[in-house]
Amino acid sequence: MPFYICEHCAFETQDPKKKICERCKSVLLLKCPYCGKPMEKTRTIYCGHCGEKLKISICPIQ
Ligand SMILES: [Zn+2]
Numbered sequence: 001m002p003f004y005i006c007e008h009c010a011f012e013t014q015d016p017k018k019k020i021c022e023r024c025k026s027v028l029l030l031k032c033p034y035c036g037k038p039m040e041k042t043r044t045i046y047c048g049h050c051g052e053k054l055k056i057s058i059c060p061i062q
């Protein structure tokens with residue numbers, strides 16, 4: 001199942017209706033910006049397809 005992440009605060013969701021991060025109101029990443037493939041694993045930092053880093057900064061998840 002694809003999921004969506006916020007590259008700024010590392011918020012993650014699998015709700016396909018969400019386009020905006022609940023925490024910081026940034027646009028969620030729907031797919032890897034480098035290779036364009038959907039992301040398939042939760043809590044990932046690097047794309048499983050091309051290995052590029054997806055999240056700019058990681059805040060501890062409260
Ligand atoms: Zn965010």
Ligand SMILES: [Zn+2]
Binds near residue numbers: 032048051052
């Ligand atoms: Zn990629």
